Amino acid sequence: MKVALLGVGGCGTRLVDQFVRTEQRTGRSVTNGNVLAFHTESQPLSQTTALSTDQHILLGDTHPAVLRRDTNSPATDAQNSSHDPKRHSETSTTTSQHSTSSNSRPRGYDINEYGVGGDPDVGAQVAKADRPEIRRALDKIDETEVAATMIVAGLGGGTGAGVGSVLLEELTDIYETEVYTLGVLPADTESDQRALTAARGLRTLVPRAASTLLVDNDSWSRDRDAVADCYQSINQMTVDRLLSVFGAGEANATFESELRIDPADISRTLAVGGVTTVGRATIEIDSNAHGLLARILRLLGRSQSSGSTPVDASKIKTLISRAVQSKLTLPCEITSADRVLLILSGPPDTISRKGFETGRYLLEEETQTVEVLAGDEPIQNTTELTATVVLANVTSVPQIDELQRRAVTAEDAVTTTSGPSTTTEQTTTTDEVNSQTVEPSADEDSIPTEFDFTNAETTSETSDSTEQ
Numbered sequence: 001m002k003v004a005l006l007g008v009g010g011c012g013t014r015l016v017d018q019f020v021r022t023e024q025r026t027g028r029s030v031t032n033g034n035v036l037a038f039h040t041e042s043q044p045l046s047q048t049t050a051l052s053t054d055q056h057i058l059l060g061d062t063h064p065a066v067l068r069r070d071t072n073s074p075a076t077d078a079q080n081s082s083h084d085p086k087r088h089s090e091t092s093t094t095t096s097q098h099s100t101s102s103n104s105r106p107r108g109y110d111i112n113e114y115g116v117g118g119d120p121d122v123g124a125q126v127a128k129a130d131r132p133e134i135r136r137a138l139d140k141i142d143e144t145e146v147a148a149t150m151i152v153a154g155l156g157g158g159t160g161a162g163v164g165s166v167l168l169e170e171l172t173d174i175y176e177t178e179v180y181t182l183g184v185l186p187a188d189t190e191s192d193q194r195a196l197t198a199a200r201g202l203r204t205l206v207p208r209a210a211s212t213l214l215v216d217n218d219s220w221s222r223d224r225d226a227v228a229d230c231y232q233s234i235n236q237m238t239v240d241r242l243l244s245v246f247g248a249g250e251a252n253a254t255f256e257s258e259l260r261i262d263p264a265d266i267s268r269t270l271a272v273g274g275v276t277t278v279g280r281a282t283i284e285i286d287s288n289a290h291g292l293l294a295r296i297l298r299l300l301g302r303s304q305s306s307g308s309t310p311v312d313a314s315k316i317k318t319l320i321s322r323a324v325q326s327k328l329t330l331p332c333e334i335t336s337a338d339r340v341l342l343i344l345s346g347p348p349d350t351i352s353r354k355g356f357e358t359g360r361y362l363l364e365e366e367t368q369t370v371e372v373l374a375g376d377e378p379i380q381n382t383t384e385l386t387a388t389v390v391l392a393n394v395t396s397v398p399q400i401d402e403l404q405r406r407a408v409t410a411e412d413a414v415t416t417t418s419g420p421s422t423t424t425e426q427t428t429t430t431d432e433v434n435s436q437t438v439e440p441s442a443d444e445d446s447i448p449t450e451f452d453f454t455n456a457e458t459t460s461e462t463s464d465s466t467e468q
């Protein structure tokens, strides 16, 4: 299934850049070059290696609260300096030392000095003010080449949640095809303010997106005190899963397979909406039958073997169990999934019908759902068999409940220092996140009502500064 990827903010930019690098390295193509990166800060854009400058969209040039890095100062590694959890807490209430109008930013959001300073309301304002530029950038996406679009962002980020939210609104208005989101949840060691931004980002994105795939930074960090050091590996595991899901059915069809995955199965699985999580596990298979030497011998006619030794059904069962039990992008109670998709990728004919049916039966049993779609993806030149499992519309997710709890703490802290919030209750459980419906915003220029990130005082502060 061909998909356009739109990275937003630092996290989104790094993820889409890594996705394109992986496409280039593996020779697989999902995006066909339909990739853009939106940011309010230039450095993360300039640090991409697989995207061209044409694919960089820098927003917020005219917004007074957007802080630009001094181009004469030595470049720092944005990833390590801006996202060190310790640094977040140290700088969370400081004001910037740089000469801009960053004083117009509401208190408590200034957790990354540059761009929108972590404030999703400013992010949303910037995106609304720069709508013409966003539309011009979207013209670069060839809608006829892709079946869907995915917005990719760190949900704890001011740019990710703020700009991402407006971008989603824009895309769902103009695109006929599905718009998915991929959101990264902040780690426990990050500030509660990031948790609040992410909780409200979820509340905005999930009901509007066709489906929201979530990645939990906490579950994938080897070192909880240095989560940013794990971004590279978390990003690669995310990219590998995305490529397994959307790349399925796109591989060269030299090898026919009656079980071959149909891209329509992917959209059908995701069509239930809500929160999606993806598991994946891999095993090495008999390298004698499938390895390079065996393939060369077969090509030279020196081997009669077709190389099609089916993998044991019990091995496939173990593989799928591993994929759903411990390797989900967002851990959840798997029985809460509405629909399930299983993709088995590996050398042609390694997956026997028996192995396949055993795998499907296992998933039906473990997830207690009869809506299990399944298919295989024959891949040449590999000695690995991979099981990818997509669990759609999961509703029992401890990490989201914990995020909501932290969001309430952060909101209470803001309310205590700034007076009562005028917004309605804004934090929810996973069930509520999934079931909420979105009212179209009445006024084109207003922030969607469900995306009210700040209390009345801070909202009016930033609005005033925008109008100056």
Ligand SMILES: Nc1nc2c(ncn2[C@@H]2O[C@H](COP(=O)(O)OP(=O)(O)OP(=O)(O)O)[C@@H](O)[C@H]2O)c(=O)[nH]1
Pocket: 008, 009, 010, 011, 012, 014, 015, 079, 082, 083, 112, 114, 115, 116, 117, 118, 119, 153, 154, 155, 156, 157, 158, 159, 160, 161, 184, 185, 186, 187, 190, 194, 217, 231, 232, 234, 235
């Ligand atoms: N997995 C992963 N998570 C990241 C990465 N960069 C940031 N994050 C997460 O995403 C959140 C938002 O960070 P950014 O994307 O850099 O923030 P932003 O959207 O650019 O906006 P600001 O908050 O204003 O900096 C962080 O709090 C982390 O939880 C990354 O490269 N990989």
